[in-house]
Amino acid sequence: MSSGSLMPRRRLGITVVPALLCLLVSSVAWGQATRTWISGVGDDANPCSRTAPCKTFAGAISKTATGGELDAMDPGGFGALTITKSITVDGGPNAGGILNAGTHGIVVNAPGAVVILRNLTIQGTGTGLDGIRIMAASQVHIEGCTLMGFTGSGIHVLADAGAPKLFVRNTSINGASSKPPAVPTDTTAGIQVESGTAMIDHGQIIAAITGLGALNGAQVTVNDTTFAGNSAEGVHAFGGATVTLERGVVAQNSTGIKADAPALVRISDVMVGHNTSKGLEGNVATFGNNRIAAGNGIDGTPSTTLPQN
Template identity: 30%
Template sequence: MLRSVVALCALLLFGAAPAQALVQRAYVSALTGNDANTATNCPATAPCRWFAGAISVVTPGGEIVAMDSGAYGTVTITKSISIVSAPGAYAGITVFSGNGVTIASAGLTVVLRGLTINSLGGDYGIAVTAGAALSVENCVVSNFSLTSGAGLYVNAPAEVAVVKTLFRGNYDGVRFSGGAKAQISDSQFLRNTVSGVLVDSSAGATEVSAERVVSSGNGSSGFVASATAGSASLAIKSALASENGSHGIGGSASASGAVAVNVSKSLSTANGLTGVFASGDGARVVVSSSTITRNAAYGLYQASSAVFMSTGDNRVSDNAVGPSSGTISSLTPM
């Protein structure tokens, strides 16, 4: 009885114990990690096991570091954070269902660096339906091949950067919609079921630029912008689109949508139908300083009231059916 009275007096006098302070950096380890170490904030000397456990102890704007090679589990990100692998470590996320990384909270800034995200039945490697900014750096995202799946799916007005990342064997390599603004550089999109890079608008304005990128061996198109409403824009520079099942690069739009595709200093070759195409009332495609060659049908293809403009410095040759089809307008380079 006396002890209870003393404890009650102490609680009233000093208040409850303070909450555990969050840390700027937490560590995970496949070799020695244990999520019970969240009690001590997952330091390098006592790391956590899974990304999902470590995220609870990190302050917004902090980071989780994968110390050694192994699988670290799927994660839903609810705060601004960086998740990175140590140099030389394989930091894997295997996805049996759902998403590898889910970002669905407004205002977040997220960095993913050095991760390998692989599907064994998952929907999306990285799915963004809310958030402010995402940077995907030096990652590999593969085998998200279920119908309508994607290696990276963004349906939010977020700023996105994709740098030195490989998307392989997905339904779509990357798919942007919902007003996303994305920059892609030094990345590869290989053997995806439908498209390597898809910009798809049904509302708002979605904008993507891609520079020094390769999109090859995809089932339909290497790079494509499409809009049924709103607008989709795609700017491509110093890119390779090759051996895709139908088209290297293109844009299509209905009368209520608007698509703008600009291609410069790029190569579109050995695709199953066309090198570059434009289709639909709302589509506008401009090609400059590029080489369009050895495609199975036409080099340049215009249809259904689309606007297709080509500058005089393009090289269009050795396409099986002919250099062009439809109305291709000449545009004088500036």
């Protein structure tokens, strides 16, 4: 056979091989979309599109691309979820839910990832462990969520989570924690921050044992937030953590605000009242513009007064 007759076949081979490779790659990526949907009447065998939604968070997340968004179409219960990549999970206007009896509601184990959790209701029914458990991430944003009924913490940033940045906004936590805060390594709280930084804005943490627990050098900033009805402390810092409270209410707890040195809590424009045992205890610094004498068992005295520069 002449060399001239072989040339077209060689060219055909060169053309076909890349085409086959592209087909294989596209078939692998086909199952992931940048936006997916779930519904109480969905099916996890579906492609998770708006017209053919999936049934559960766990079923839909594998079909959602990294950095994509997973949306709930109705207020159904969509099961517990483990997140291992950057993603937005949005419960939608009806606050799609998770019922996590006996387990964690959402586990974030995604080193370097940015995770956004929005408009979700997470219900532990009194036996759930942590509502949101952060094992690793770069940033976790929790917005417009309601969490209730846990034996662990509502939101729990673990000590070895890699110093994530936590942002909590317009979120309420009701009925977290069944472990008394006697041992630093075994405490729980409505929000428990054991590493990294946290910003809590316009929140309500009620009916836990401890409202906010900060330890292990964590840095927590809180503004416009209520800590009320917690059976131990509204706010408790220890193990070298620092907490700054700006504009808020700490009321009807056993102890309002407690800091075990070298941990430090700074307070500005905060009302600390009607706490049955003490208002302030330990290393609590004031900017001199708070209301402490407000019906506490013992009001307590700030450890120092800071200048308002």
